[in-house]
Amino acid sequence: MAKRSEYDARHLSVLEGLEAVRKRPGMYIGSTDSRGLMHCLWEIIDNSVDEALAGYASTITVTLHPDDSVEVTDDGRGIPVDVEPRTGLSGLEVVFTKLHAGGKFGGGSYNAVGGLHGVGASVVNALSARLDARVTRGGKVHQMSFRRGEPGTFAGSTANPDAEFSPAAEGSPVEVVGKAKRGATGTTIRYWADRHIFTPDARFDDEELSNRARQTAFLIPGLRLTVRDLRGETPSEEVFQYDGGISEFVDFLSTDSAVTDIWRIQGHGSFTERVPVIGEDGRSHMEDVERDCEVDIALRWGIGYDSTVRSFVNIIATPKGGTHLTGFEQALLKTFRKTVEANARRLKAGNDKLEKDDVLAGLTAVVTVRIAEPQFEGQTKEILGTSAARQIVSKVVEKQLAQRLNSTKRGDKQQSTAVLEKVVSEMKSRISARMHKETQRRKNALENSSMPAKLVECRSKGVENTELFIVEGDSALGTAKLARSSDYQALLPIRGKILNVQKASVSDMLSNTECAALLQVIGAGSGRTFDLDAARYGKVVLMTDADVDGAHIRTLLLTLFFRYMRPMIEAGRVFAAVPPLHRVEVIHPGRKANEVRYTYSETELNRLLAHLESEGLRYKEPIQRYKGLGEMDADQLSETTMDPAHRSLRRIRVADAEAAERVFDLLMGSVVAPRKDFIIEGSKALDRERIDA
Structure with a gap:
């Protein structure tokens, strides 16, 4: 019988502070490959974006350095550097060393934000070999450094994660390293990801960074977001700034010709949410809180059948959707079904019912909502879970879309008719395709x-x-x-x-x-x-x-x-x-049979004739020029075009x-106009001799 192993309290492990993050990083950032590395960068960028979203920052700069570090700078209010009364630590140290700490828990500093669990900055700090935080605030420049989450000082004047490190005394103040211009504020975070945590092949994705920066600039009109890459031989810089907001975003995402203009749907609603609240005595109790939900949607239909729908909560992308996207799609289908049923005779829609895919065909849309303290599924924030958002979004879309589709204004009426006809055509196409599928085997x-x-x-x-x-x-x-x-x-x-x-x-x-x-x-x-x-x-x-x-x-x-x-x-x-263009019959003297060769262009024909002349060989004239496939006999067509052993296919x-x-x-x-310009431009390079007339 196997000996039973002992198991008592001394075998239990207690991970304190940021130890848990380093022990189980996947729980906080999803993975430790390139995806997790990029997620850390988004956490820092999102903190700056939240300042812009709240109206305090207008510029954000992201810099990729040659030493594998990344730097994010904004001109927001700056992280607080005064002492937080409960912990006795500076606000800067609290933000970067304490999980679930920050200004986004209903304290009035932010209304609608992307980072809301209070673990983003501290998690990045825990997973960094070195992190330097520089804050401009109150006419001074403050700085604090960390190694793997622990505050302290690095030796030397050059930023180097491998430099000698001296841990700080408990409750040490933030270091003042300079003076700032009056009224100047902002935060600069530079960190080196800990390569002991991340996989060796984890890299920052340039394309993903640019796409995310462009997306953020679309979602916050007027924000100037710069991405600098200093790693290569030739430094690069991209600047993103869009004043048109999500309407410009939809225009950027659209690839097909338009059926409608870009329609904008905006509205808001309120709901009551029961949440835990910490009282003055430090105890938690449940309390009903009134929340506002702002809805802003831009959409247009094109002639294609592919749909592109992007959804966001407080400018954070929700690629897997959530309640806001569900409400949007439900309202679309419900409104179009009602309108088509009311105009069934004019649209020749019959008794068939629209499906979601019929309405989404050719649609390009950006769906955004802003909610204080939204409920996400997990730290990666890919799915919105706030149930009230579905009904609010649905009501706003249903009301305004119905007004648009039933509008009597001339421009609106033409576009409404066009999109209704397209949706009905998609329904007929789907039904026809299903019938084809069932009968054509x-x-x-x-x-x-x-x-x-x-x-x-x-x-x-x-x-x-x-x-x-x-x-x-x-x-x-x-x-x-x-x-x-x-x-x-x-x-x-x-x-x-x-x-x-x-x-x-x-x-x-x-x-x-x-x-x-x-x-x-x-x-x-x-x-x-x-x-x-x-x-x-x-x-x-x-x-x-x-x-x-x-x-x-x-x-x-x-x-x-x-x-x-x-x-x-x-x-x-x-x-x-x-198929070939020419058939050349080479004459061989004596009893040897003549040889047939095929050429596929004028250049190839001239090259063949020159070769035959150099070899002293003759060929039958005139050379046969195939104008069409019907001019070939079966053997020639098989040999040149259909037989897999000899043919060429593109x-x-x-x-x-x-x-x-x-x-x-x-x-x-x-x-027609762009095609005409294309033909005129291309005609300059046309060789008139190649025209087959």
């Missing part, structure tokens, strides 16, 4: 095919190796039928140039014969409901003529895929065939979705 012996009659199907039932060739015209179809491998290659002919879906509505796209046939054949739905796993073919190959019309048709097809079947492109399953990729969105909007969108 690969045929087998027990079920009939509902595929278009012009589809030339392949025999294979497996998706992985099958290919769908979209061919231009019936003449090319006839040749492709003979050239294909019927085991795994299917053919779908299209007549001429399909609809430009960048300009058209969803309903116009679905009613277009060629577009509808293509969606039906691929069988995975469209837009937001597109299901890549349901696609009936492993590859889709666009096989158009090697001329201007063929290039235009290919562009129209790619626009359809990008707009409504983007996951196919993102998965690398859409290709463009590369894979269509989207490395940057936002950049691609802008290009499609420029080249295929409804606004």
Whole structure:
């Protein structure tokens, strides 16, 4: 029998002060990798941002130094340096050494803030090899240094975390290191993250820092936020300042053409919250407190189907949403359902009900609320938990959005009609996609095919190796039928140039014969409901003529895929065939058979002819120039364009979705002027000899 181990009070560990933070850092910052390192930086930045949010700071500067330290400076009021009566310590020491201490617990110093648990600065201090805090206040410059959370003094005049350190005596005063101009205030925090705590590969993310700084500048109009990076050979500096607030933020986030202008919804509400309050006797008791909740939302709809919704509480991002976002989405759906039902006949909406995704399609929105002492889930503040926020946000949005949608003003009425038609079109598209999904499965012996009659199907039932060739015209179809491998290659002919879906509505796209046939054949739905796993073919190959019309048709097809079947492109399953332009028959003397060579450009043809001349070889004239796929016979088409052993395919990729969105909007969108400028600018580099006329 195993011996029972002893377990009594002497085996219990008591972690005091900041020891708990160093022992279990993940509990406070989430992780000890780059994400946790960035979270520490946000804690310091957010303290400065709270000063700006309260109206006391107008500039914040973040500096990344070459010695792996980071510095945050603001022109706020400065951390208090006088003695805190309960602890007998200076306010500066209390803020950086005591957990759950600060000016954000209802003492009247702040109303709505991002940092509210009082552990941010002290946690960063505990996880830093060195932290220097410099406060300008009362005509003096005060300074205090810490090593791994312990106050003291570092030897030497150069800031170095490895310098000799002397712990301070208990209750030591803050050191005065200089004088300040009259009225000048502010705080500078510089710290070196403790590499014994963080993983060796933990690094500050430059892009994330810039995005967060830009976001903060959008959320606090007029705030000037500077990010300096002194680590590389060439120092860099970015300055962010936006006076338009979240309206500018929505404009920045929007990538597609607008259906509506940017609408602003603002309001407030109050609620009663029961919270623990510490009385004068030091005891805690429950008390009802009246809270205010300010709501500020900017939103607009675009022609796309992707939605971008950012939510914030006291300018702190809540990427996983919370009660405020729930209230916003509920109000959107409820208001649009009411309005569509009231105008069902005019909008031809039928009896179907809108779903949330129908309303969110093409929406770009920034949802912000300001609440004193909001309830978050965890120190990372990713989800708002204050239940009253849902109802307040819902009421504000429902009331003002209904007024906007039912407005009789000319401009408002046009935009309202446009967005209502878009939402109804999204609903019809979703219903059509669901019906397609249910009925368009690969045929087998027990079920009939509902595929278009012009589809030339392949025999294979497996998706992985099958290919769908979209061919231009019936003449090319006839040749492709003979050239294909019927085991795994299917053919779908299209007549001429399909609809430009960048300009058209969803309903116009679905009613277009060629577009509808293509969606039906691929069988995975469209837009937001597109299901890549349901696609009936492993590859889709666009096989158009090697001329201007063929290039235009290919562009129209790619626009359809990008707009409504983007996951196919993102998965690398859409290709463009590369048919040859020329066929050169090289004459060999004697009994040796003539050799056929294909070229794919004028440059390649000239290079081949020069090589043949240098070798003393002749070729048949005239050289055959293919104007279209129909001019090839089946053997030639198979060898050059369809046979995997010899063909070349161009894979269509989207490395940057936002950049691609802008290009499609420029080249295929409804606004003509930017496209005209693009063509005129590009014409300067055009070689007239390359024009095939």
